[in-house]
Amino acid sequence: MQGLEKSFKHLKVLRGVDLEVARGSIFALLGSNGAGKTTVVKILSTLLKADTGAARVNGFDVATQAADVRESISLTGQFAAVDEILSGRENLVLVARLRHLKDPGAIADDLLRRFSLTEAGTRRVATYSGGMRRRLDIAMSLIGNPPVIFLDEPTTGLDPEARIEVWQAVKELAEGGTTVLLTTQYLDEAEQLADRIAILHEGRIIVNGTLNELKQLLPAPEVEYVEKQPTLEDVFLTLVGARTDKEQR
Ligand SMILES: Nc1ncnc2c1ncn2[C@@H]1O[C@H](COP(=O)(O)OP(=O)(O)OP(=O)(O)O)[C@@H](O)[C@H]1O
Ligand SMILES: [Mg+2]
Secondary structure (H helix, E strand, O other), X not given: OEEEEEEEOOEEEEEEEOOOOXXXXXXXXXXOOOOOHHHHHHHHOOOOOOOEEEOEEOOEEOOOOHHHHHHHEEEEOOOOXXXXXXXXXXXXXXXXXXXXXXXXXXXHHHHHHHOOOOHHHHOEHHHOOHHHHHHHHHHHHOXXXXXXXXXXXXXXXXXXXXXXXXXXXXXXXXXXXXXXXXXXXXXXXXXXXXXXXXXXXOOEEEEEEOHHHHHOOOOOOOOOOOOOOOOHHHHHHHHHOOOOOHHHO
């Protein structure tokens, strides 16, 4: 995307945003609340029109080839969009039917397995934890194998274990060749997942690079002799233990 600008009335949200995301990579767009991350994702997924600038997704122009763009992408929004009354499996089958795919049941079972939801699959989504919902939401967005996926704050509000489960799922997607653009406010999420990271601030991309490139922007740390303290996250994860499928039983 090049020179994207977007204002809402007098509020200039994007003031010229340039970004390239390599195919099959994970790109993290960081920024504070209100920085314009969701606005970028909406423009790329054709839900909003930019005032000026151009963007291509999977080779298609978002302004003039919107239908092709929509066929190439899936969007998982900031808030999970699953139907509570249905079971996880029914949600997946429904979406596969809506997309006129062959054998919706097999597609659903495959996705349930990939997202460790097989046992929970027949239960109503209303009984799922936040992490399970989010995984189901991402699984739903993969139906039809879109080459590009947008994840808007995929782990906001999740506990540390659920976040790690979502990260695992996202990594597997990229390993399978899917291009992932995710937004996040969590620096560790970008560190864990992203091949490249950009920071959106005051309407512009102020840095863009790999984690190592970003770290080199700061002066080399002076050596300090302090005992290394575990982080709270280390403590939490050690005490609670790695979760596999047990939350679902
Ligand atoms: N439809 C709209 N009408 C008016 N203002 C809007 C609209 N959508 C977004 N904004 C404003 O644009 C700015 C950027 O919003 P955006 O949702 O893109 O931020 P964000 O980086 O996704 O923030 P968050 O981290 O809170 O999700 C905010 O100030 C928001 O109030
Ligand atoms: Mg947002």
